[in-house]
Amino acid sequence: MSGWFMAARSRLVLLALVLLANVLVAPGFLELRLVDGRLFGGIIDILNRGAPVMLLAVGMAPVIATRGIDLSVGAVMAIAGAVAAASVNAGHTWPVAVLAALGTGLACGLWNGVLVTIFRMQPIVATLILMVAGRGIAQMITQGRVLTFTDDGLAGVSSATLLGLPLPVLIALAAAIITGLLVRATALGLFVEAVGTSPRAARLAGVPTPGILIGVYVWSGLMAALAGLIAAADIRGADANNAGLWLELDAILAVVIGGTSLYGGRFSIGLSVLGAIILQGMRTCILRSGLPPELNLLLMALVIALVLVVQSPACQPALSHLTARLTKRRAA
Amino acid sequence: MMRINARTLPMLATLGVFVLLYALCAVQYPAMLSSRVIANLLTDNAFLGVLAVGMTFVILSGGIDLSVGAVMGFTTVALAVMIEGAGLHPLVSFTIVLVGGALFGCGVGAAIHWLKAPPFIVTLTAMFLARGAALLLSTDSIPVRHEFYQTLSGLSLTLPGGGRLGLIALLMLLAFVAGGVLLHFTRVGLKIYALGGNARFAGLMGIDTARTTILVYGVSSTMAALAGIIFSLYTRSGYALTGVGVELDAIAAVVIGGTLLSGGVGGMAGSLIGVLIQGLILTWITFDGSLSSWWTKIAIGMLLFIFIGLQRLILQFSAPTGRTG
Numbered sequence: 001m002s003g004w005f006m007a008a009r010s011r012l013v014l015l016a017l018v019l020l021a022n023v024l025v026a027p028g029f030l031e032l033r034l035v036d037g038r039l040f041g042g043i044i045d046i047l048n049r050g051a052p053v054m055l056l057a058v059g060m061a062p063v064i065a066t067r068g069i070d071l072s073v074g075a076v077m078a079i080a081g082a083v084a085a086a087s088v089n090a091g092h093t094w095p096v097a098v099l100a101a102l103g104t105g106l107a108c109g110l111w112n113g114v115l116v117t118i119f120r121m122q123p124i125v126a127t128l129i130l131m132v133a134g135r136g137i138a139q140m141i142t143q144g145r146v147l148t149f150t151d152d153g154l155a156g157v158s159s160a161t162l163l164g165l166p167l168p169v170l171i172a173l174a175a176a177i178i179t180g181l182l183v184r185a186t187a188l189g190l191f192v193e194a195v196g197t198s199p200r201a202a203r204l205a206g207v208p209t210p211g212i213l214i215g216v217y218v219w220s221g222l223m224a225a226l227a228g229l230i231a232a233a234d235i236r237g238a239d240a241n242n243a244g245l246w247l248e249l250d251a252i253l254a255v256v257i258g259g260t261s262l263y264g265g266r267f268s269i270g271l272s273v274l275g276a277i278i279l280q281g282m283r284t285c286i287l288r289s290g291l292p293p294e295l296n297l298l299l300m301a302l303v304i305a306l307v308l309v310v311q312s313p314a315c316q317p318a319l320s321h322l323t324a325r326l327t328k329r330r331a332a
Numbered sequence: 333m334m335r336i337n338a339r340t341l342p343m344l345a346t347l348g349v350f351v352l353l354y355a356l357c358a359v360q361y362p363a364m365l366s367s368r369v370i371a372n373l374l375t376d377n378a379f380l381g382v383l384a385v386g387m388t389f390v391i392l393s394g395g396i397d398l399s400v401g402a403v404m405g406f407t408t409v410a411l412a413v414m415i416e417g418a419g420l421h422p423l424v425s426f427t428i429v430l431v432g433g434a435l436f437g438c439g440v441g442a443a444i445h446w447l448k449a450p451p452f453i454v455t456l457t458a459m460f461l462a463r464g465a466a467l468l469l470s471t472d473s474i475p476v477r478h479e480f481y482q483t484l485s486g487l488s489l490t491l492p493g494g495g496r497l498g499l500i501a502l503l504m505l506l507a508f509v510a511g512g513v514l515l516h517f518t519r520v521g522l523k524i525y526a527l528g529g530n531a532r533f534a535g536l537m538g539i540d541t542a543r544t545t546i547l548v549y550g551v552s553s554t555m556a557a558l559a560g561i562i563f564s565l566y567t568r569s570g571y572a573l574t575g576v577g578v579e580l581d582a583i584a585a586v587v588i589g590g591t592l593l594s595g596g597v598g599g600m601a602g603s604l605i606g607v608l609i610q611g612l613i614l615t616w617i618t619f620d621g622s623l624s625s626w627w628t629k630i631a632i633g634m635l636l637f638i639f640i641g642l643q644r645l646i647l648q649f650s651a652p653t654g655r656t657g
Contacts, residue, residue, distance in 0.1 A: 069452070121640055124396065124452065125593050129640075132580055133633020139626035240626075249456060262450050294471065294572075297464030304457045312447035 011258065011274050018281035019043075025289040038161040042284070044169070050280030051168035052077070052227035052244070056251035057258070057272040058172075058179050059223030062189075062216040064255055066196045067264030068116060068123035070217060073224040073251055075134025076108045077244030080225035081232030082141040085149045094153030102225050108134070109221020113214030131248070138240035148237035158233035168230045172273070175223060180269040189267075192216060196264030253300060254279055256307055342590030342643050343602040349635075350605050353612055361619045367495030369615065374501035377611040379404065379559040379566065379575075381504040383582040384589075384603040385511040386555030391586050392515070393548045394528040394595025395451035399440065399458035400556040400582060401575035403433060406466040407560020412474035412570025422480045429557045436462070437553025441546035455549075459579075466572035473571040481568055500562045507555065512600035524548060528595025584632050585610060588639050609635065 022029045022042060029042035047054075056073050063070045080101040087097035108130060115126035141147075149155075160167040183189030191212050194202040203209045227247070232238045256262060257278055258271035279300070286296045309315055357364045374381075383400050390397045407429045414425040436458070444454045488496040515521040523544045526534040535541045563574055583593075589606030591598025613631050617623045 119641065119644060121644070122593055125587070125636075125640055128580065128583065129633050129636050132584060132636065133630050136626040136629030136633065139624065140630070144624050144626060252453070252456070256453065262453055292468065292471075294464055294467030297460045297467065301457045301460035301464060304453065304460070308443075308447055308449045308453065308457070312449055315447075 008271060008274065011271055011278065014257075015274060015278050015281065018278055018285060022281060022285045022288065025285055029288075034164065037164060038166070039164045044166065046277060046280045046284050047169045047172075048166045049284065050276050051166075051172040052230050053247060053250045053254055053279060054172040054273050054276040055175055055223045055227040055230075056220075056247055057254035057276045058176050058269055059220035060248075060251045061255045061258070061260050061267045061269055061272040062179075062183065062192050063123070063220050064252070064260050064262060065192050065264055065267035066213055066216055068213070068216070069127065069252065070112065070220045070224075071124065071127040071248050072108065072112060072130035072134055073220060073227070074244035074246060074248045075131050075138065076105055076221055076224035077228030077231055077247065078138035078238070078240050079108065079134055079141070080105050080228030081238040081243045082138040082147060082240055084154060084229055084232055085147040085238035086141050088149045088151040088154050089147065094151050094156075097151070097154055098157070098229060101229050102222060105221040105223075105225020105228070106218055107221070108224070109218035110214065112221065113217035116217060117210045117213045135240060138238070138243075142238050142240045144240070146237045146239045150236070154229075155233050155236050157229050171226060171230065175226060176269055176273045179219070183269065188212075188215075193265050193267065196266075250279060251276075253304060256304065256311075261311070340590075340599075341646055342639065343599060343605070345642060346588055346590050346602050346605050346609070346639070350609050350612070353609065353616075357612065357616050357619070361616075364615070364619065367491040367493030369495070371491055371495030371497045371501065373608060373611045373615060374504065375498045375566075376614075377607050378498075378500040378504040379563045380578065380581055380585065380610070381604060381607045382507045382555050382559040382562060383578065384585040384607050385507045385600065386552035387579075387582040387586045388511065388589075388591060388598065388600055388603045389515065389524060389548050390451075390552045391583070391591050391593060392528045392595060392598055393524045393545065394531060395444065395545075395548065396455065396583065396593075397440075397549065397552045398452065398455040398579050399462055400552060400559070401578040402459040402462035402466070403436065403553055403556035404560040404563060404578065405572055405574040405576070406462045406469075407433065407557045408564045408567075408570040408574045409466045409469045409474070409572050410570070411561065411564045412476050413469055415476055415478050416474055422478055422484075426561055429560065430554055433557025433560075434550050434554045437550040437556075438546050440553065441549030442542075444549065445542045445545045463572070469572065470570070471572060473569050475569045476564065477568075481565060484565055485568070500565055503558070503562060507558065508600060508604050511551075511555075515600050520544075520547065525596055528597075530596070581610060581632075584636055588632075588635055590639070590643070592643060593640075 026042065032039055032041040032044070059073065060070055083104045084097040084101040087100045088094060092100075112127050112130060115121045115129070116123050119126070156167065158168055162170055183192065191202070191207045194205065194207050195209050195212050199209055224244070228244060231243045254275035255272045257275035258268060258273070260267040260272060282299055282303070283296055286293060286299065354364070363369065383404065386400060387397060410429055410432075411422075411425050414420045414428065415422055440454060440458045443449065444451050447454070484499055487499040489502065490496055515524065523534070523539050526537065526539055527541055527544050531541060564570060585606035586598070586603045587593060587606070588609055589598070589602025589604070591602060610628070610632060613628050617627055
């Protein structure tokens with residue numbers, strides 16, 4: 001556990017900096033108010049807005065740990081939203097719609113997993129297929145329109161409040177905790193990392209490689225479907241063109257900021273969620289500051305560039321040298 | 333002999349699919365055979381073709397370039413700002429964006445080589461950078477009214493049957509020829525194939541992998557800048573959100589054209605056919621009139637699936653000791 005906090009320290013510093021920037025931009029940022037049994041405030045807002053990317057990051061981290069990538073999550077969000085909206089419009093109740101959407105996410109994940117595992121496609125290609133075709137499928141379901149719905153139960157996925165917190169925040173946190181327990185309280189996490197480090201060695205050591213690989217993609221599909229439900233409930237409609245557009249990139253960024261190695265073999269659910277919160281914090285800060293929102297893209301590029309330089313094998317010796325010197329000085 | 337088959341078979345299959353599709357279209361709509369439709373097919377997809385030339389280099393070298401759409405968008409805005417805002421002559425502006433594009437790509441290639449970072453994430457960063465810079469220049473669509481643009485748009489080669497092959501279509505074909513020569517008839521091309529086949533072995537054989545990587549991404553970004561020039565001439569305007577998602581179309585064209593995404597196997601001619609297949613599907617949907625454009629996405633997704641599956645099969649049969657992972 002202390003290792004986790006060591007790894008989390010630099011990200012927590014980054015988060016603190018982002019929050020500080022937010023406070024400088026909007027002085028009342030840290031205030032929390034309880035209105036009608038629901039908490040309001042800047043931090044709640046960041047968590048609420050960031051919930052979809054947090055969910056996607058929870059699904060993406062294990063995929064990247066197997067040295068894979070899931071480019072299709074944005075498209076899966078659009079399909080899941082479209083399926084949910086179409087089901088309530090066809091007269092089904094909202095729990096049925098939610099289950100249908102989640103089932104769709106599972107099916108999409110299974111498709112990706114089968115392509116990667118059984119057809120042995122490179123993950124970037126396998127998921128590219130669904131990324132390209134997925135929005136077409138979503139548009140087929142919505143008939144090319146924004147499919148609006150009036151069902152309050154389904155809209156509640158985004159607007160309901162439980163224990164004073166918005167439901168999306170609770171869904172994202174629950175998903176993160178369940179996933180974290182699944183991978184760390186059992187050997188599943190180790191299996192995932194083993195597959196990412198060396199698929200061959202993992203297979204020889206008796207790790208059920210195909211099952212693990214399919215499993216991570218299915219999980220990613222499920223998380224994307226949850227995120228898609230939130231996105232659709234948020235606008236009370238399924239927008240096949242724009243729901244989850246480019247969010248796969250945000251999710252990958254969140255995971256990378258969280259220190260998950262793009263070379264596979266190492267991942268952390270908690271840090272990936274932290275990465276998603278940092279990203280949303282940056283976005284909120286720029287929006288509140290009145291700076292052009294376009295700066296956000298440049299800032300994101302800068303942050304990844306920084307993470308890449310720090311992560312790069314070429315910089316590792318210099319960095320470890322620096323840390324060693326710092327620790328020595330502190331000891332002296 | 334087997335290896336030659338394995339290399340050319342996907343390309344021949346693509347050519348077969350194109351001819352078959354075209355025949356089906358022509359049976360349904362005989363007007364599809366007119367040289368006007370053919371000329372339009374080349375003109376409307378000129379920017380995509382130029383992007384595919386650069387992407388072929390990158391994918392053959394074992395990489396991927398997600399930044400091309402953003403570089404193209406940036407180029408259209410930069411051109412509009414330079415020509416309309418600063419009053420530069422279009423030819424001067426063209427030179428500036430081409431050189432700028434080349435330098436940008438070299439930077440990306442250098443980052444990939446020396447940071448040892450996956451190309452996918454470095455070019456993603458480059459994409460954010462270029463798109464953000466374009467949006468900072470202007471969020472509005474800027475019309476370009478320079479008379480030189482009118483002159484260039486007027487230039488065309490009249491085909492028998494009345495089809496007019498515009499300057500931009502000719503530029504695209506020229507890019508394919510130049511790319512094909514560089515790739516298939518020069519030492520540089522061989523080095524790119526070697527790098528894509530196995531980067532470590534290429535290094536051990538004495539190939540300068542740093543220079544080759546930088547060159548590949550430099551070419552890709554230059555092509556993206558050229559695509560931006562073409563798009564700017566095509567629409568006579570500059571807009572920062574031009575070409576969102578077009579990198580995926582370029583990748584799809586290259587893959588459908590028979591180039592393996594793992595690098596080292598493929599060629600330039602296939603990519604042209606890959607572009608034309610996508611254009612043909614769009615043209616057919618336009619002719620049909622009742623189908624929405626989202627069918628294009630589903631069709632391209634299905635084609636990608638079929639072609640990648642086909643490649644897997646061919647690879648498995650041609651190389652029984654094939655690499656895993």
